[in-house]
Amino acid sequence: MVEVARAGRADIDWLVRADASAGEAWVSRCVALGEYLVAREAGEIVGFLRFSRFWGRVPYMEMIRVLPGHRRSGVGTALFLAWEDAMRGDGARLLMTSSECDESRPQDWHRRNGFSETGAIELPGLQWVPEVFFIKRIA
Template identity: 85%
Template sequence: MVEVASASQADIDWLVRQDASAGKAWVSRCVALGEYLLARQAGEIVGFLRFSRFWGRVPYMEMIRIQPAHRRSGVGTALFLAWEEAMRAEGARMLMTSSECDESRPQDWHRRNGFAEIGAIELPGLQSVPEVFFIKHIG
């Protein structure tokens, strides 16, 4: 059984190791704002979802990462569904996410979870390939 809950200060060191590109200051900021959800099985953290709000309003899933031994077992879906429900409870009517254009498996996962592609942008100097954006209407 997967348990999903917001991350706490006690989870920061684990998150910094697992979400290394974010850095400790950003991880700490996101934890303080409630922008991390953690998935646990038998008390062990097995994945996380980090989000923010695009334009300060639209919930945007920035990162979802599951420990390799727990992938394709429903952990990612449990995290996503908990996030979707939390955002709906806050009054959100749309969710947003993205992935690099050459990441077919993440894109397939987004589509299976109700997202539709809405376009792509190039970010020269930051990424070598365009970023594809997806939305899901929830309200």
């Protein structure tokens, strides 16, 4: 049984290791702002979802990651659905996410979860391939 909840201070060390590209300062900031959800099975964290707000308003899913031994078992979907419900509860009418244009599996996942492609941008010096953006209307 997967349980999803907002991350707390006790989860920071695990998140710093699991979301290594974010760095400790960013992880701590996001936890303090309630911008992480964690999924637990049998009391152990098996995945997380990190988000922010694009332009300070539109909920933007920055990262969703499930530990290898727990993938394709519904953990990612549970994280996403909990986030979608929380954002709807906050009054959001639109969700946003993205992936690199050559990442077909994440893009398929976004589409299965109701997102549609809305455009792409190139980020010279930051990425080698364009970033594809997706939106989902939830109002």
